Amino acid sequence: MREKLLEVKELKVGFQNKKNYTTILNGVDFSVEKGETLCIVGESGCGKSLTSLSIMGLLPEKGNIGEGEIIFNGEDLTKKNQKQLSKIRGNEISMIFQEPMTSLNPVHTIGRQVSESVRLHRKLGKKEAETKAIEMLRLVGIPSPEQRIHNYPHELSGGMRQRVMIAMALSCDPKLLIADEPTTALDVTIQAQILELMASLKQEMDMSIVMITHDLGVVSEIADKVIVMYAGKIVEYSEMRSLFDKPLHPYTIGLLESIPKLNEDQMELPVIQGSVPDPNQMPQGCRFATRCPFARSTCLKDAPPSVENGDNHYVSCWQYTDQWDSIAKEEKLNDDSGSYELPAATGS
Ligand SMILES: Nc1ncnc2c1ncn2[C@@H]1O[C@H](COP(=O)(O)OP(=O)(O)OP(=O)(O)O)[C@@H](O)[C@H]1O
Numbered sequence: 001m002r003e004k005l006l007e008v009k010e011l012k013v014g015f016q017n018k019k020n021y022t023t024i025l026n027g028v029d030f031s032v033e034k035g036e037t038l039c040i041v042g043e044s045g046c047g048k049s050l051t052s053l054s055i056m057g058l059l060p061e062k063g064n065i066g067e068g069e070i071i072f073n074g075e076d077l078t079k080k081n082q083k084q085l086s087k088i089r090g091n092e093i094s095m096i097f098q099e100p101m102t103s104l105n106p107v108h109t110i111g112r113q114v115s116e117s118v119r120l121h122r123k124l125g126k127k128e129a130e131t132k133a134i135e136m137l138r139l140v141g142i143p144s145p146e147q148r149i150h151n152y153p154h155e156l157s158g159g160m161r162q163r164v165m166i167a168m169a170l171s172c173d174p175k176l177l178i179a180d181e182p183t184t185a186l187d188v189t190i191q192a193q194i195l196e197l198m199a200s201l202k203q204e205m206d207m208s209i210v211m212i213t214h215d216l217g218v219v220s221e222i223a224d225k226v227i228v229m230y231a232g233k234i235v236e237y238s239e240m241r242s243l244f245d246k247p248l249h250p251y252t253i254g255l256l257e258s259i260p261k262l263n264e265d266q267m268e269l270p271v272i273q274g275s276v277p278d279p280n281q282m283p284q285g286c287r288f289a290t291r292c293p294f295a296r297s298t299c300l301k302d303a304p305p306s307v308e309n310g311d312n313h314y315v316s317c318w319q320y321t322d323q324w325d326s327i328a329k330e331e332k333l334n335d336d337s338g339s340y341e342l343p344a345a346t347g348s
């Protein structure tokens, strides 16, 4: 096993409103090894971005870490103050976001922005920083970077802007790159190029990547390991191949079933019934029970433990525990067991 770079232990994150405290992440546990790409998948609102913002120390106002540890390179980031965190952010952990236009400054040329980012991290003079910026832009596949440095962000395509963001994120030579839906706003061919670029840069720079996406296609392209999140918890964790070959959690299976298959004439795709529960009204047991075709009354009462089912493949579902046979004899909750509601035809 390779050395662990990041360990997130029993992380709880919530928001303090006027009247009450709402817990969103409820005991998130995972680790990232050196040189590994970990993908976090799950529907909108399940807590993917909050997980990455917690690592970065960039939670939104009123949000806070209630419990847990975030061990990066042997140090607990939850114990650091903002000044220490900002040093780590600038030097060892970098982040890229979904929409590069909002992260780039529209009034400065990209050359200036990449150079400044380079100067922030390396003790270089102006001219040397510009040379380095050109080198970084070439590294991320920007053609004729000597000319491109004079362009403003709006003069670049979305894919090119995302490459500039990657160049800036890499300028500090980070040990960990966190990418939150970096290709969602891009069309598929550009998305494929960016993913390829990230994979090759990872090799070259020997860094780890945490990639957040709701797209299982992206996962299959880039991941070594995968975390499936549902309503603020991890429901399944495994090697990428194992997740696609033998998905275990009913939620993961639902997500995989809703991917269009190229060789089948699928007019209608199955979707997972229902919606994610309100964070203030979470079932006390398994959070997926209200939507699960296999749910029994135990599932609503008690949260399932995480169990290993196959090599390094973990799942939080009563079905995979020794108790399931006796639980299965209990009253079933969802009568339409095993079936997923089909959405209306798309009109074609
Ligand atoms: N600033 C905030 N104030 C209060 N609650 C918040 C705030 N930001 C997020 N939340 C809560 O945390 C939940 C998880 O948010 P998060 O942004 O992590 O979801 P996500 O998995 O990244 O979703 P998406 O795929 O849409 O980006 C949200 O559904 C919301 O209930």
Ligand SMILES: [Mg+2]
Pocket (backbone or CB within 6 Å): 048, 049, 050, 180
């Ligand atoms: Mg998000």
